[in-house]
Amino acid sequence: MTAPLQPRPCRDGSATRSLSMSTIAFTVCFAVWTIFSIIGIRIKQELGLSETEFGLLVGTPILTGSLVRIVLGVWTDRLGGRLVYTATMLAAAIATFALAFAQTYAQMLVAALGVGLAGGSFAVGVAYVSRFFPAGEQGTALGIFGVGNVGAAVTKFLAPFVMLAGGWQEVALVWASALGLMAVLFWFTTQDDPVIRRRRLSGTSQPRSFLAEFMPLRDVRVWRFALYYFFVFGGFVALALWLPRYLIGVYGFDIVKAGMVGAAFSVPASIFRAYGGILSDRIGARTVLYWTFAVSAACCGMLALPASDAVMRGISGTVAFHFEIGWIAFVVIAFVLGFFMAIGKAAVFKHIPTYYPQNVGAVGGLVGMIGGLGGFVLPIAFGALNDLTGLWSSCFMLLFVVAAACLVWMHLAILRMTPSRAAPEQILAPSAE
Numbered sequence: 001m002t003a004p005l006q007p008r009p010c011r012d013g014s015a016t017r018s019l020s021m022s023t024i025a026f027t028v029c030f031a032v033w034t035i036f037s038i039i040g041i042r043i044k045q046e047l048g049l050s051e052t053e054f055g056l057l058v059g060t061p062i063l064t065g066s067l068v069r070i071v072l073g074v075w076t077d078r079l080g081g082r083l084v085y086t087a088t089m090l091a092a093a094i095a096t097f098a099l100a101f102a103q104t105y106a107q108m109l110v111a112a113l114g115v116g117l118a119g120g121s122f123a124v125g126v127a128y129v130s131r132f133f134p135a136g137e138q139g140t141a142l143g144i145f146g147v148g149n150v151g152a153a154v155t156k157f158l159a160p161f162v163m164l165a166g167g168w169q170e171v172a173l174v175w176a177s178a179l180g181l182m183a184v185l186f187w188f189t190t191q192d193d194p195v196i197r198r199r200r201l202s203g204t205s206q207p208r209s210f211l212a213e214f215m216p217l218r219d220v221r222v223w224r225f226a227l228y229y230f231f232v233f234g235g236f237v238a239l240a241l242w243l244p245r246y247l248i249g250v251y252g253f254d255i256v257k258a259g260m261v262g263a264a265f266s267v268p269a270s271i272f273r274a275y276g277g278i279l280s281d282r283i284g285a286r287t288v289l290y291w292t293f294a295v296s297a298a299c300c301g302m303l304a305l306p307a308s309d310a311v312m313r314g315i316s317g318t319v320a321f322h323f324e325i326g327w328i329a330f331v332v333i334a335f336v337l338g339f340f341m342a343i344g345k346a347a348v349f350k351h352i353p354t355y356y357p358q359n360v361g362a363v364g365g366l367v368g369m370i371g372g373l374g375g376f377v378l379p380i381a382f383g384a385l386n387d388l389t390g391l392w393s394s395c396f397m398l399l400f401v402v403a404a405a406c407l408v409w410m411h412l413a414i415l416r417m418t419p420s421r422a423a424p425e426q427i428l429a430p431s432a433e
Contacts, residue, residue, distance in 0.1 A: 014191055015132035019141055021190050022085070022125045026148025028182040029089060029118040032096055032175050033065055034152040036112065037241040038159035038259060039168035041248070047105055055383030057105070058241045059376040060112035065119020066372025073123035073365025080196035081128020082187065085121060089183035092118035096176035100169040118179065119375075122148075123368045127361040130353045131193035136281065138353045143277015143346035152240040153266035160259040221355070222363055224413060225348055226370035231402045232292060232344035234374015240266050241379050242395060243334070250392045251327045261331060265338050276343030280350035286414070292344030293407035299337040300400035303330065306393045 036043075036058045044054045076084045095114020102108045125145050133141045155175075162171045191197075243265055244258040253261065279288050307324035325333075348367065356363040378398070385394035 018132055018190050018193070019129055019144060021186055022081075022129050023145050023148050025085065025089065025182050025186045026121055026125050026145060027151040027154065028179055029092065029121040030148050030151025031154040032092060032115060032151075032179050033061055033119040034155050034237070034240055035096070035115065035159065035171065035175055036061060037152070037244055037262070038155055038255070039163060039171050040241075041244060041255060042163060042168045043108065049105070051383040051386045052380065053105070053383075054245070055380040057108060057112060059379040060109055061116035062119060062237060062241075062372055062376035062379070064113045064116025065122075066116075066369045066376055068117060068120040069123035069368040069372060070362065070365035072120045073127050073361035073363075073368070075361075076124045076127040077359075077361030080192045081124050081131075082190050082192050085124045085128060086183050086187045088117055088121050088124060089179055089186065092116075092121075093176045093180035093183065096172055096179060100172035100176070119372055122372075123361065123365040126349060126352075126364040126368070128193055130360050130364075131195050135354060135357070139277040139281040139285070139346065139350040140274070141277070142349050142353075143274040143280070146273040146277070146345055146349070147271055149236070149273060149342075149345075150267055150271060152237075153263040156240075156244065156259040156263040156266060160256045164256070215359075217362065217366055221413075222366060223370075224409060225351055225363075226367045227409065228289060228293075228344070228348045228406050229367045229371035230374040231296070231399070231406050232341045232348060233368075233371035234376075234378055235296075235399055235402065236338065236341045236345070237372070237375030238378035238382065238395075239334070239338075241375070242382050246392060246395070247327070251330075253327075261327075264331065265334050272339050272342035273346045276346030277350065279343060280347045285347040285350040286410075288343055288347035289410060290407075292340045292347065293403050293410065295340045296337055296344070297400055297403040297407060299333050299340075300396045300403055303333055303337075303396035304393050304400050306391045 040054060040058045043049070043057065049057065072084060072088060092115060095111055095117060099108065099111035099115060102111045125148070126142060129141055129145050130138050159171050159175075162174055192200075240262065243262040244253075244255070247253040247258040247261055248255070276288060303325065305323065305325065308322070310321040310323075312319045312321060349364065352364050352367065353360050378395075381398055382395040385398060386392065388394075391397075
């Protein structure tokens, strides 16, 4: 059997160029993928949607972008990222263009399924970019690539102005045009990764069957990484989609101000992903994840506290008490939460090319799929919890539970694989993972 071709560092400038273009392309894709975070609010008003229906509309593109990731990742391993990335962007651009002409809720849901293809670009980019860099640099490279999450902030910042000027349909047309143009630019400015190029030069065939690509998915560790990503990425996407609605409902913001504050969450939560990659290369992804889940649980616990009034019986009579997190405090805590989610996203994907260098597409696709499903399930759950409990802060109650579950499972798994005689500082050793 032919031995699998090993990726080698590329020093001819193609690595930097491919990373740069992949990051820009992912930014545009992410902007399209989260388009409903802004236009969905106007659609909700026009169609009179319930909170649950709104959550479904916002989450539908996330569903598609999640489910296709594992297949797109495998195709990237086999066909090359340049081809798959370009085709994915073109397909998503066509669906976004069609969205502008949808008139009913059902038509919008169908169009949203196609828009979601833009989210599948993440698995393509991870498999494509990782092949240009050696193991010691992959954390940094993938962290930089993940900065494309800032596309969510681009939508929140620009879409309100475009929508006020020309309607939500205009936003869909402009975003579709930008994605189509990006696909063309990407095709003409990048080249195939080193593995695909050597495979073509040597004339070797695919080293594994299509089904063999999925064999590592039997490893429970892959699913543990997937749960981590469900929180750090799925939670990020869910909040990026939900925050404008939350700020309007809780603090009475208008759509423009809500979009600006939402962007203030999305920008740092995206940019710091690159820093998370650098940290993971330097001090170890495990240490970064310990900090991520511990601080995130604390932040979600604080934001989960609902505004409340209480009357207590005091010495000289009753004492009224009011508790509420003001919008400034909310933004600060949300910023901290976004920061640790960002570095956590990079830490999760630092593991994948290290443990599964020959199956980055399949494993990265699965982990990305579960994370993306978090971005689909959580907004729907947020809306349903609002309807069931009547508490705006119920979304952070759910996020607290997920963050705590990640922290507990990770720690138990590490204890099982660490000798009982090991000192606590060894458990957190940078070289552990």
